[in-house]
Amino acid sequence: MLLTVADVVATPVVQAGEPEIVSGVNLDRAVRWVHVSDQADIANVLVGAELILTTGQALAAPESARERYLRSLADAGVAGLVVELGSYVSELGPVVADTARELGLPVIALHRVTRFVEITEAVHRVIVADQYAELEFARTVHETFTELSVRRAALAEIVRTAASMLDASVVLEDLAHRVLAATARHTSSSSLLDNWESRSRMLPEGDHVVAVGPHTQRWGRLILRSERVHTPRARMVLERAAQTLTLHRMIDTDRFGLHRRAQTGLIADLIEGRVTNERDAQARAAALGLARRARYVPLAVEIETTTAPSDPVAAQRHSLAIVDAVTHGLGLASASALSATELATPTATEQRGTERIAIVLAMSPGRDVDDQLDRVCATVLAELRRVDGVRRAVIGVGADSDSLLDAARELVAAASVASVARSLAGGPDRMFFRSADIRLRGLLSLIRDEPGVQSFAETELSALLRYDIRHAADLTGTLRRFLDLAGNKTELARILKISRPTLYDRLARIERILAVDLDDGESRTSLHTALLIRELTGADKL
Template sequence: MLLTVADVLATPVVQAGHPEVISAANLDRAVRWVHVSDLAEIADVLVGAELILTTGQALAAPAPDRIRYLRSLADAGVAGLIVELGSYVRELGPAVADTARALGLPVIALHRVTRFVEITEAVHREIVADQYAELEFARTVHETFTELSVRRAALTEIVRTAASMLDASVVLEDLAHRVLAATARHISSSALLDNWESVSRLLPEGDDVVAVGPHTQRWGRLILRSERVHIPRARMVLERAAQTLTLHRMIDKDRFGLHRRAQTGLIADLVDGRVADERDAQARAAALGLTRRARYVPLAVAIEADVDPDPVAAQRHSTAVVEAVTHGLGLVNASALSSAEHRADTARIDQRGAALGSGERVAIVLALTRDRDVDDQLDSVCAAVLTEVRRVDGVRRAVVGVGIDSESLLDTARQLGAAADIAAVARSLRADHERKFFRSADIHLRGLVSLIRDEPGVQSFAETELSALLRYDIRHAADLTGTLRRFLDLAGNKTELAKTLAISRPTLYDRLARIERILAVDLDDGESRTSLHTALLIRELSGADKT
């Protein structure tokens, strides 16, 4: 950053000359160079922003010539004038002071003889060092954003990097003035983003606002929110960041849309604890369009769909699912944030090892009106969302899990995991197209088992309960395990079980007796039935039971 006239005035070498400020106008002017001259016509060889050092020969002339001299310096755009008194003039007088102030020209008088070479050396050393620093800064900016472009960094990282380089708040918004990414510095996120749309619309175009996107297809603005940043540096960083953002979108083709991507990023920040202040959370959410002062409800839409081995096709399908969810929310004018996740790890496999279906999940933070019944509003929203999702090609089943609602956005975000667990369990239940959504109370024991099914102790319990029967079935090519499962599903109704299996009652009794002998249990005992049913659920939910 260039020295100002005030900076030069504060240097020890100038202070040694006992300076007196004759005209304090524009002491904050930048000094590009220092020039020593007593010529009255020096303005003819100046280009601007020079600090003139003189012994005052031109100011010893008659008053009209002195005024003409000062006016020529002001017209040439000099940074200021330093006059050493004694050689030609002992004082500058009121005429010089009044004229300089009227012209906005800083003038300083030195009352002691000063070696001008020491002033020029000191100032030029700082100027050269500053120019080197600017070159280094430009190189750092270029290398940093080039690296971000090469590895296709996320929008949030690009904005965060720009804010870090400038040590100031930076906001990326779309053309509707919705915040896509923001990093707050020296201010809270809530203060930065409060009432953002109105604030943004009133911002004047300037060096701290840079358009983002190709010239003919602008899609956003990058905005610096600080008044203490060096403007040339700020402009350099913002423009380079805007280029990186533009390239990022051109390469990525914006599969999920910038606004949805921003919602996904915010939900991830809330869930992972990167946003810890409720006001900041609500400010960022409001900047993305989520209603304030609402009842927030965590939802998870669990979707079972046909597997496509082509990753591009799978990505298109995920996009279609998200668009369906968004469209469903829009149909009922619901205010929400959503985030999609393709979950290939939940694919079910048949006995031949073939994929039966993959799981996709969409997390939703829904803002509901406080003065209306939550379940009534959920019925409307979930019905619309499920209707649209089920229309997507390849979708076999979709269910909605609902966590605990709250007036706190942070608490609601923490419940998204629980909503996802509920939805995953609900998806494994028998299809019930009448039910719009599931809460934890709706999934009973299956829900508890789903949450703990991967624990080693739980798996060990299931093996202990069933291993003898499973080994028997393998050795004798039987299916007593299937008989046991149907017996427990029918709550021990033997008459109905015989009809279901299409066997005689004596044959059924024989099978049940064999099961009791093999497992050393009494199937009329309630606790034994509960233990065996739980063990079978563990196997089913762990994917071990594929029959």
């Protein structure tokens, strides 16, 4: 960190000159360099933040020339002026002092002869050492985060490394202000994250808040919770950590054996249209062990785990155990299948991971599809429950078909059904879910973690949420109940146990804050959708 003018004045070599503060304004200015000169027109060669050392020749001129000299230094952005008295001037006088204070220019007079070279050596030694330290720090930052990128470190480790480098608390959040990972330093985790959403919403953008994700597809923010960290260092570390987090999310996490990779590759080719011939598709599938049968059924198994291992090796072993359980279950049910494994996006409000396995089943012709699915899914789910750390598993089923190509394309729909089914709480236990088993809330569950959806909800509700934070109010809750009751004000007043005039006042306040008309159907739909998104992401419970 650069020395200030006050720091330079406090050095022993300057103190030996018996310094007098003639103009004490802006003594906290940083000194980039020290320059020795008696020239009156020295400002023409300055670039700013220099500390000028002079014997005062320019200050021995008439009053108007002295004022021009001081003004030229101030206009050049110098850090300050140090004048050795005796050679040209015995004192600086009120004109210099008043003009310098008016210009905001620090001026120090030295009453004893001082070797300027000793001052420049002392200050430049510190400046150069500081610059070297910054270069060394930058090299360490680059090497550390490059190594994390190469070995695909987990989100938590990347955040933990940034916090360690800055010796300060760092939080990674998504666009809905939900904490994805956090490391607390010099405080407890509970203190760091208490009432996080409200506090995060009020944080201004700046050097301590860095966006995460590609420029056009931001998906989160990395936040430093400390004001005492050197700002350039903070920005450097946060930006490098954000780049590593972006790469982490972009990198494919295919981690298993050649056979599984081949199955994964075939399913990807089928879904993305790289295989367009049905016979070619069936031939490739048969080469990987899929029986040639009449009906192909797409399944997506979504597995929610109680913990997300931060250690990469432990995470890989856990994922392998899950895949083995599914494979074993399919074998016990004598099911012929192709499978592909992918890491699903974890729910940000939960401290657990989610993995998804896509399956194409080859079903025996002439038998009821649902009966066969009941048996296969029951066996797979039973095997998954045996795996340590598996909290819940659901299976989504797409439309079955005689065509392998058509069935593979339905895997996307099956995954959507599984994701929605996992988000629906309180329903009866089922072996599998089809699209007919989910509704609007399920549809929103499917897209709740998309940055665009989170941005929509924020745009619709942020003004009201900020109002509630500032005024310790709950107008958001009033709006939710109003929309849930389809605008029935009489019933809402009864539920809230308030008078009709009080309710009308609250609703009018909501309309003013959000600049909407609550009698407008489209406005109600948009607001209700935004509130459902908050509920599904768990943001309304934070």
